Amino acid sequence: MSPPGTPASHAVGLLGLGIHLPERVMTNDEWAERIDTSDEWIVSRTGIRTRRIAGEEESTADLALAAARAALADGAFEPADIDEIVLATDTPEVFIPDTSPYVQDRLGVGHIPCYDLAGSGCAGFVLALDIARSRAISHGHRVLVIGVELLTRLMNWEDRNTCVLFGDAAGAAVVGPGPDAVEIVAATAGTDGSKSDILGVEAGGTRVPITVERAQQGLHKHVVMQGREVFREAVSRMSQASHEVLEKAGASIDDVALVVPHQANLRILNAVARRLQVPQERVFVNVQKYGNTGSASVPLALWEAREQGRIKPGDLVLLTAFGAGFHWAALLLRF
Structure with missing residues (x-):
């Protein structure tokens, strides 16, 4: 954990990057078996051929936690090295509270501040990076930024105009000052x-x-x-x-x-x-x-x-x- 109130002395940027993808791959042909569509129709309008679908036992926090651990490992960090968590999602773990406390607890980072950019749409991760950058500049913090969606739980599986578009995934980055940071x-x-x-x-x-x-x-x-x-x-x-x-x-x-x-x-x-x-x-x-x-x-x-x-x-x-x-x-x- 960074000393409190320490401003950044190095470039601020990405110190670690990680992702998590559910195992199940769903093809357009599988959608064609469920609704009135075809692989050709989906590809010609969207370019999408496959997507990942979370398992019934998986939740938003599960995906987020796996991506967070991957980002920490990528930067050679331990949970104790993180000062703050910002999580962007439109598909929260529960209605109240937000999703980040569940990730904080399971990741074992201690009682650090954490919060969601809830409902921020698909721009959420990039917005969260900018927020994390400001915290790193002003306080020298290392901030764990997570973008996670379990959109297949949100959508109507019978709406052919939208259901074929979405997939489930999570990505995370550690943002902070460092000599080897990918500079923002x-x-x-x-x-x-x-x-x-x-x-x-x-x-x-x-x-x-x-x-x-x-x-x-x-x-x-x-x-x-x-x-x-x-x-x-x-x-x-x-x-x-x-x-x-x-x-x-x-x-x-x-x-x-x-x-x-x-x-x-x-x-x-x-x-x-x-x-x-x-x-x-x-x-x-x-x-x-x-x-x-x-x-x-x-x-x-x-x-x-x-x-x-x-x-x-x-x-x-x-x-x-x-x-x-x-x-x-x-x-x-x-x-």
């Missing part, structure tokens, strides 16, 4: 609350409380997704945030070795690449294997890009994401 060079974020109705799940809060009738209608699993509007906002906001963070860093898109966007669907990823004028080989894509894993998608993609050797020392890597809210965020890393 710059970050930016924004929200347009006037677009809060284009993507989300309305039932279950105080505005539309859950009742027996609403549960029977499946409203607690009804994902509202105004596809065309979400597409327009996603492409516009991720591109805008990317330009903003590059401007903050005094860099250009030509300086970026790899763009790692939120893996929503292939059409959005291709449109963002065109808007940024980045060739496809400099945009990391794994949505075909995992689907949309929400706030876990960016750490999962970043981890996989690193493992595949797509990132070299000195590379600038651009993270960009959007999510229900309507939130967006971007962050520039120097490896």
